Amino acid sequence: MSQSKTSATGQFVRRLLLRSALTAEEQDALLDLPGRVLQVGRGHQLVVPGNPVDHATLLIDGLLGRYDQMVDGSRQITTLHIPGDMSDLHSVPLPVPAWGIEALAPSTVMQVPHQAVRALAAAFPPILMAFWRDTVTDASILAKWTANLGRADAAARLAHLICEIGVRLEVAGLGRRERFALPLTQGHMADILGITSVHVNRTLMGLRQSNGLLVSGGFVETEDWRGLAKLAGFDPEYLLLENVYAD
Amino acid sequence: MSQSKTSATGQFVRRLLLRSALTAEEQDALLDLPGRVLQVGRGHQLVVPGNPVDHATLLIDGLLGRYDQMVDGSRQITTLHIPGDMSDLHSVPLPVPAWGIEALAPSTVMQVPHQAVRALAAAFPPILMAFWRDTVTDASILAKWTANLGRADAAARLAHLICEIGVRLEVAGLGRRERFALPLTQGHMADILGITSVHVNRTLMGLRQSNGLLVSGGFVETEDWRGLAKLAGFDPEYLLLENVYAD
DNA sequence: CGTTCGATTGATGTTCTTCAATATGCGTGG
DNA sequence: CCACGCATATTGAAGAACATCAATCGAACG
Known part of the structure; x- marks a missing residue:
């Protein structure tokens, strides 16, 4: 499974490289991120609103949705994640889950300990910058959805x-x-x-x-x-x- | 006006301290952020969609709105900023303005060069972390608005x-x-x-x-x-x- | 004192919801 | 291989929420 982990982090690195320059050393450090690979079925709750999390969720294959639950039971999916997305990278700086994350299709994910992500960000400031930029990108997509809705x-x-x-x-x-x-x-x-x-x-x-x-x-x-x-x-x-x- | 600058950055520091721990040295560095203080009337466009920006906008007094313009001319305000908010901190890592920022009321702002913000983030990784966290907070509010809409x-x-x-x-x-x-x-x-x-x-x-x-x-x-x-x-x-x- | 911007009101139309029923496809057990 | 059960898709009829258009009102301001 080391194989699939590397290809998983590889997708993520490719995504980061779309918007951030990273040295070979930094890329290697990202590729070596540890994590548990998990296969889940449609409807599986990866993050339950209210339950604190200590890991981020990297999507390898499938489709994830981040959603907000209304009091009347209806819900709104606010973000859609495709393979290569770290669906709750934002939980690293603020591990307060005011939202849920669900597999909208059968999916393979890698759960990466917050600790490992933080250690990497601390060791390589350009990686921290890349993470920030990634969050900004997600927020930009979110803003567009706000406008559309x-x-x-x-x-x-x-x-x-x-x-x-x-x-x-x-x-x-x-x-x-x-x-x-x-x-x-x-x-x-x-x-x-x-x-x-x-x-x-x-x-x-x-x-x-x-x-x-x-x-x-x-x-x-x-x-x-x-x-x-x-x-x-x-x-x-x-x-x-x-x-x-x-x- | 050095007085008003310090009080302006002071509000911003207080906001960051709500969620991030910063040393006295880091706080001082933030307080010393340079910038041009500007008074604008209601309806003034601080950021025009499509025009690149080289500064971030710290709101001192008044009310700002970040909006998205639709093709039919209607618009949607996606984020509301109150004094102490750095309304486009996210433009620091990605200075691509796919949105506009307008003064919704007569406002006083301080325009802080991206360069100065980046220099601070580079010198003090905890400040970079605090910026990331601030962006995450804005994104969380945005997600809630997406759900509400x-x-x-x-x-x-x-x-x-x-x-x-x-x-x-x-x-x-x-x-x-x-x-x-x-x-x-x-x-x-x-x-x-x-x-x-x-x-x-x-x-x-x-x-x-x-x-x-x-x-x-x-x-x-x-x-x-x-x-x-x-x-x-x-x-x-x-x-x-x-x-x-x-x- | 007129002008202008924002608030208020009424009448009417459209979009979308709600409720309910039926259809379709797909996996599972027999 | 077929029958059944379940989730999803499709359709119809009626109602609610919100938009649109148009007019009037009120207050601030030059």
Whole structure:
């Protein structure tokens, strides 16, 4: 399993390198991060709201959602994590779990002790900077979702979700934006988009009519990606992919 | 104006100390952060979407909003900043402005060169850690807003806004949660809550009836704070105020 | 004293929810 | 291989929440 650990941390390092310059030594230190590899089924709760955590969760394969539970029992997924994402890196500086993390699809994760992450950050300030930058990136995506939930209608939100995930998967080398695997149920999409699953279904049908968007069986395919992006008002700038910032 | 600079950075240091332990030396270094103090009127654009920035904006007095502009011209305010907040600390690691920052009320700010912030972070790793933690705090608030926009109705969202700002101002020593200044127009509130100003007006009237909430003339006053918090599903945990984490 | 911005009100339309029913696919045990 | 059970998807009808459009009101300010 040392093999799979290295490839797991390798994905994570690749993600960090998108936005931060790291020396070979720093990269090696990250690759050697320890952790327990875990396979979990759909619906498994990796972080339960209220229970303190002492490890961060690196997604190797599958799909994770960070969610907030409302008092009435409904919930809102605020962040979607694809392989290579350290889904709660933010729990390292502040291990207070005001949220939950759930496997939205069968997933493989590596649980990395906070202690190890902190030790690395302390030993290599550029790594700490890279972690900060990673958190900023997540926050930028979150801000975009806030804007969409506040001001875009269901069709635009759904289209935006498809565009964003497509581009993120493409950047991570996990598919093409025009066609990729997305193992979400319509109920999950509802919790992401802030609507009901009934309305997800109707909105999907509408987008199939108008834009030839196919979403079924855990796969997404679109004939008219540009049209979809236009409808969504999708501009990838907020994904902060354009530049590498050394420091 | 050296006086006002010190008091400005002092507020910021106090905010950092809520969640991070810093030595006297580190605190002094933060207090000495250089910057240009600026007074701006309501509606002034401090950061224009698309224009790169080379300084961070520390709010001394007033109210700032970070917003995202939609293609149809509407906008969504994603983050509200009160005095003592460094409104775009996140621009230090990633100076890509995919958003705008506007003075929602007449405000006094201090513009701190990124260079100075970076130098401090490089010289004092605990300060870098404190910055990261500050970004995580902002992201936690943002996640809560994402959840509210997705799953709470207009009355609950409005009540939540009032509760959150009240508590944040109280913690910053700028008022009591039951009564405080909030120089927002109903149009601003609409852009925060993701509804129209007409509906803000009606929702405010509803909350005045049901909870004795008074919002007018830039002031907020409530006779039944607990009732308001209950209606909002407000739990201050996400503000991450409970603990101090050393590192 | 007029102008302007924000607050308030009314009438009407749209989007999305809710409730309920039915359909479909897929794994499991027989 | 088939029947069953369960989760997910699909559809319809009715209602609630919120938007839109348009007008009026009020207060601050030059």
